[in-house]
Each structure stands twice: as C-alpha cells, then as structure tokens.
C-alpha cells in the first residue's frame with residue numbers, strides 16, 4: 001500500500017497549438033487536502049480533466065494507490081473512486097434531483113435496476129450532507145446557480161470517493177453555503193478522503209489546505225509545500241512570479257457631482273419591498289450583500305429585464321420607463337454585465353475578437369455600416385493585453401479558453417461599449433488575484449473619466465478598496481448606505497452592523 005493515493009508523474013498535455021501542461025508532477029497523501037493554485041489559464045482544470053478521465057495526457061502517467069492507471073474515460077475514474085466537481089456546471093437539466101445524483105450508479109452499471117425509493121433516499125442523504133432540503137423529484141433546471149453547485153458537490157460527496165476533485169466549488173455559492181462546504185470537506189478528510197481543491201479565494205486555501213502546489217504556465221513552481229510554511233503574499237508571489245501590491249484607491253468627494261441615476265421606491269411583483277438609491281456622475285457605488293440578497297434582481301428591474309411595478313426611475317433627472325435591456329443600453333447608455341457571464345454573454349464557438357467585437361460593433365461600424373475589422377481587432381488586442389487574457393491569439397475559439405479567461409472576455413465586452421452608467425455583477429469571481437487588480441484599475445479608470453459604476457459584489461475587500469459608497473442589501477431590502485472611508489476594519493464592522501440590524 002502506498003502512502004500516496006494519487007501520483008501525477010511528468011504530465012504533459014498538448015492541445016492543437018497550446019501546451020497546457022508541461023511536465024507537471026505532484027503527489028497526494030491519503031486523507032489530505034491538497035490545494036492547486038495558479039493564475040487563470042495556468043492549467044489547473046486541465047489537470048482535473050486528466051485525473052477524471054475527460055482528457056488523456058499527451059505524456060506522463062497517473063498512479064492511483066501506487067498503481068499506474070489509464071484513466072481513459074470518466075467512468076473509469078468513477079470506478080477508481082475518483083469523484084469530481086468540474087468548474088463548469090454538469091447537471092442534466094431534463095433530469096430531476098434524484099436522477100442527477102444517482103446518474104453515475106446507473107450509467108456505469110453499479111446499480112442494475114432503477115429503484116426509485118432507493119434513489120430518493122440516496123438523494124436525500126446526499127443533500128443533507130451539504131445542508132440542502134429539496135424534493136428529490138424536483139427538476140434541476142429552475143434551481144439557482146448556487147443550489148445547482150451545492151447539488152453537484154452533494155453528488156460528488158456521496159459517491160464514496162477515495163479522491164475528490166473540487167474545481168472552484170465556491171465560485172457561485174453564498175458565504176453560508178461556502179462555510180457548509182468547507183466544513184464538509186474537512187469532515188471528509190477526517191474520514192480519510194483525499195481532496196484536490198482549486199480556488200482563487202486564497203483565504204479558503206489557507207483555511208483548509210494541508211499542502212499547496214503552485215502551477216504557472218502549465219509548469220510546477222517549485223515543490224509542493226506544506227500550507228503552514230506559506231502566507232498570502234508569498235503564495236501570490238509564487239503564482240504571479242513577482243511581488244504583488246494590491247492598490248487602495250483614494251477617498252473621493254462627490255458632494256457637488258450631479259446625480260445620473262436615481263431610483264425611488266422601485267419594486268416589482270417578485271420583490272415587493274420598495275428600494276431607493278442614487279448614483280452620481282463618476283462615482284463607484286458598491287452593492288454589498290450575500291449571494292441571494294436580491295442585488296441581481298434589483299439590477300434587472302433597473303435595466304428593464306424584469307418588469308417594475310412601482311416607483312420612479314430617473315436618468316439624468318428625467319423620469320424614464322425602461323422596458324428592455326436594449327432600451328437601457330441604446331437610449332440611456334446603461335450597460336449591465338451579468339454575473340452569469342458564460343450563460344448570458346458569450347458565443348463560445350466564436351473567436352475572442354468576434355465576441356468582444358460584436359458588442360463594440362456599433363462603435364466600430366463606419367457611417368455606411370461597414371465593419372472595420374482592423375479596429376475591431378485593435379480593441380480586442382487592447383483588452384487581451386490589459387486583462388491578461390491568456391490565449392495564443394485573438395482568433396482562437398472562446399470555448400478553448402480557461403474558465404477565468406472566458407470571464408475576462410465578458411468583462412471586456414461590457415467595458416468596450418462606452419456606456420455612461422455601468423452595472424457590473426460580481427466582476428472578479430473566478431478571476432485570479434493579479435487580474436482582479438487589473439479589473440479594479442479598469443473600473444476606477446472608467447469612473448475617473450466620468451462613467452458611473454455600480455459594482456455588485458459579495459467580496460467586502462473588493463468593495464472597501466474600490467467603492468466610493470456602499471449600499472448594503474439583505475433579504476431583498478436595502479439595510480444601509482455608507483460612505484466608504486476605505487479602511488477595511490471600520491468599514492467591515494459598519495457593513496456587518498447594518499446587515500445584523
């Protein structure tokens with residue numbers, strides 16, 4: 001019996017034109033939590049895909065419990081006791097909860113007969129582990145993205161896996177859900193399960209990891225290190241290759257600035273509690289709250305995606321009725337970047353330049369309506385550089401990019417349309433720490449040019465560093481509005497104080 005449950009030896013993976021992994025090696029002990037960290041496009045998900053049988057390595061081998069294995073497909077990984085939660089959602093929308101949870105049992109022949117009662121029992125037990133109480137018969141399509149994510153985690157956890165691979169499991173769940181998840185992961189470690197944990201949230205890494213492997217540009221950065229020999233700064237330095245300074249922006253005064261957007265008592269059928277706020281020219285307004293606090297819904301009402309029932313909305317002092325996003329954008333120059341960026345905003349089969357260019361089309365069309373490909377490509381190149389989009393060139397298919405790099409394209413699409421008011425929903429979820437700073441710089445730069453920005457974020461540090469004012473949401477209500485002194489200690493106490501009220 002080996003001390004290691006999983007050993008990766010000299011793994012190389014070459015996609016057409018891209019060396020995603022270059023001679024990567026590391027080992028996972030039994031019953032340890034092993035964190036895999038690195039910038040967007042470093043190769044983390046590719047490693048997960050190799051261990052879970054989605055891709056075969058070009059070179060190198062994987063050993064499970066000391067024995068070399070060819071993990072030729074996901075079914076083989078399952079047989080070997082490897083459970084996985086991929087970065088991309090992987091539930092079958094036309095199946096109900098129980099069917100999704102028991103899918104592997106049936107499809108790999110572990111269960112020969114479909115026993116509904118047994119499936120329901122298994123589904124309930126699985127959900128209980130992660131604090132979900134849903135009807136096993138319920139369809140999964142209508143669940144929120146957070147619930148879907150928890151369900152996938154529940155599924156992976158109930159597979160009696162020896163190894164569990166979690167690729168950014170907390171990117172789209174609430175803080176409370178994340179706490180439950182981290183607790184369950186620790187519990188699994190107690191039970192002897194080995195876990196590979198990928199996250200861009202470094203606090204999480206330090207909370208649960210026993211050891212850390214850093215990947216940069218598809219290669220190992222040094223040896224695997226015990227987590228307690230590292231701190232945040234050191235880890236970032238290993239990931240990025242240099243020291244990294246997180247910028248804090250100055251306190252600004254907007255007393256005399258004109259109000260560009262004003263909502264007075266806006267409510268809808270779904271969210272009957274009226275809410276008000278105002279946004280000044282050139283200001284960054286943070287909307288803080290936990291996932292599910294009602295910020296996205298409110299934004300959708302403001303920009304006309306969801307119908308408003310009561311209240312008035314003024315743009316530049318004029319009462320308006322916005323009935324579609326098209327109208328918000330074209331008539332009022334309000335742009336919204338959704339948190340469900342991949343679902344709502346990307347043409348995955350198209351190139352980077354076609355994705356960024358499509359929305360900038362109006363800007364880059366000549367009067368006669370001709371598209372200047374040169375201008376389109378120039379704009380795309382500019383964003384590829386400033387957001388460090390990792391791709392061979394701007395003509396590659398968007399589907400072939402890493403999760404974080406796809407996110408960056410969505411952000412670029414929103415940034416390049418020259419709006420006067422922007423609402424950006426969770427701008428840095430799934431984005432590596434270095435680019436996070438770049439995105440903050442871009443948002444700050446836009447505001448300095450007079451563009452007013454609402455940043456919806458569940459990341460208190462992000463809002464305290466960036467926003468001029470912070471509006472606090474809880475349970476579909478606005479609980480407070482605070483001038484931001486940019487001092488993390490005072491601000492987080494104040495924000496949490498208004499949530500607890």
Ligand SMILES: Nc1ncnc2c1ncn2[C@@H]1O[C@H](COP(=O)(O)OP(=O)(O)OP(=O)(O)O)[C@@H](O)[C@H]1O
Nearest residue numbers: 015020040041042043044045046400401402403404
């Ligand atoms: N199917 C594919 N075809 C071509 N290239 C790919 C494919 N999958 C991944 N790549 C490339 O491999 C590299 C590593 O991507 P990977 O998804 O492993 O990164 P990651 O570390 O998971 O990043 P993120 O933090 O953004 O999720 C990237 O350059 C990506 O474009």
Ligand SMILES: [Mg+2]
Nearest residue numbers: 045087402403
């Ligand atoms: Mg990834």
